[in-house]
Amino acid sequence: MRKCLTCCLMLILIYPLGVDLYLVGLPDIARDLNASAVDLHTAFSIYLAGMASTMIIAGIVSDRFGRKPIALLGALIFSCASYGAALTITADQFLFARFWQGVGAGFCYVVTFAILRDALDDDKRSKVLSVINGITCIVPVIAPVLGYLLLMNFKWPSLFTGMAIFAGISCFVCLVWLDETYHKNKDAHQATDRSGESLLSSLFLSRLFITCLSITAILTYVNTSPIILINQMGFSTAQYSISMAVLASFSMATSFLMPYLLSWLGQTRVLFLSQMLFLVCACVFFFTQALYLNTYLNLVGFAMIGVSFAMGFGVLMSQALKPFKQNAGLASSVLAICQIAFSAGYIWTMGMLGVSAVNMLIILLVFSSIANVIILIAVPNEQRSLQV
Known part of the structure; x- marks a missing residue:
């Protein structure tokens, strides 16, 4: 292994x-x-x-x-x-x-x-x-x-x-x-009907949607961070590089702690916690901008985005592939393509509409946290994959 x-x-x-x-x-x-x-x-x-x-x-x-x-x-x-x-x-x-x-x-x-x-x-x-x-x-x-x-x-x-x-x-x-x-799967499941592993199953579609939003959140953060930190907060290139390295360390630490966190809290609680962190991130960015708070609070928001993504993404990808024994390759490719297309489409659309960097993050984080919690409640991991 x-x-x-x-x-x-x-x-x-x-x-x-x-x-x-x-x-x-x-x-x-x-x-x-x-x-x-x-x-x-x-x-x-x-x-x-x-x-x-x-x-x-x-x-x-x-x-x-x-x-x-x-x-x-x-x-x-x-x-x-x-x-x-x-x-x-x-x-x-x-x-x-x-x-x-x-x-x-x-x-x-x-x-x-x-x-x-x-x-x-x-x-x-x-x-x-x-x-x-x-x-x-x-x-x-x-x-x-x-x-x-x-x-x-x-x-x-x-x-x-x-x-x-x-x-x-x-x-x-x-x-x-x-x-x-x-x-191994092929031998063990010769009688399995491939048509039973539908890309339209509720579990797959729900996790596909949530992972698309999660990937979009992390890529929007990466794309807007130079604008916020360098253009708005006046960071130098060196300061920006150091800041991004420190922020990445929060994501890394969270990812390495995830096996212990999953054993302690379980997948469902971890996923809900990750979505709540997205909402807290949105609040940090919103109030920092609306109340003219110290702009260094943006760094706290960025760190929390990384932590939230690290907490949820691996679990969600695992759950998305759960219904597929014979078609895991196809399912993996659909997940990846949709994630790339969705994130690129969101960033491009917001840019064309002239939405500011901070507001791009706020809109996405608020929508993601609310929509994802509703979906997680409606389609739990334990639910049998239903055909649409």
């Missing part, structure tokens, strides 16, 4: 590594490739597009041919695309490589959740996903530091060479250590 979890951890780290490691090299990339600011922004969007466009394929294929081939293929694609990005000499070539990085990362992301669904029961899966979530929170903190150290001695292509090496090692480790998990 430790070997399986090690493989899952390496696979899940590929996605955030592709997002965060290269950021410190953006000025050098722009100079050497003669890339515009639009190109640099597109490099992130096209990475997510690569993930979203092929996740369904990865999920369906893994449900048919097994998890291990998709894990190996995803890591291999990411490794090759990363090495290709290191060799690019034009912005178009760079964006092409970034798209295929996203494809590889998407394969790895989807298959990781499917493997955990196959290998672990609901309680263990919730705890493991919470810990994995904490480890992935470390990447945005450590990746810029590693990137800076690489740039001290090498040029920006070394950032992508590093990604290629990590993905290559992940591929080799999975080849040696990862046992196929899907056939």
Whole structure:
């Protein structure tokens, strides 16, 4: 089991590594490739597009041919695309490589959740996903530091060479250590009707909706934090970086404590507590703005968003996959695509409407906390998955 979890951890780290490691090299990339600011922004969007466009394929294929081939293929694609990005000499070539990085990362992301669904029961899966979530929170903190150290001695292509090496090692480790998990379910449930595992089950749809709101909350926080901390509160770049690292530590600590918290309070109480924290966060931002309180209270709100997300996300993902024994890959891909699309759509819509950064957070947090509590009461985890 430790070997399986090690493989899952390496696979899940590929996605955030592709997002965060290269950021410190953006000025050098722009100079050497003669890339515009639009190109640099597109490099992130096209990475997510690569993930979203092929996740369904990865999920369906893994449900048919097994998890291990998709894990190996995803890591291999990411490794090759990363090495290709290191060799690019034009912005178009760079964006092409970034798209295929996203494809590889998407394969790895989807298959990781499917493997955990196959290998672990609901309680263990919730705890493991919470810990994995904490480890992935470390990447945005450590990746810029590693990137800076690489740039001290090498040029920006070394950032992508590093990604290629990590993905290559992940591929080799999975080849040696990862046992196929899907056939176990297949053998044990030969009589199971796949049509009984509907994506329209009440449990899946409810957790899909809640996780979409949770992901949107954390991504809105990440996107609005520079505006609030730098533009409104006057933080320097160094102060902002330090603040984000400290704030991330709250999420990490919460994630690592989740196995104990779940054993003590249980999944239901933890989820309700996480949603109450979202509402408290909204109150902190609202009263800080309305009553002209010390703006440093915004940092308290940011920290609580991270804590609330860490408390709920792993549990919710585990519950969402609970109805699926044969179609866990497909379910994982649908979850990931909807989360990406919903969060991008919300941030884009609020931006087009001219909603301020703080109000974007307040609106989302209030709606999320109220709607999610209602859904959790209406569709408890113990409820048998009903067909719609």
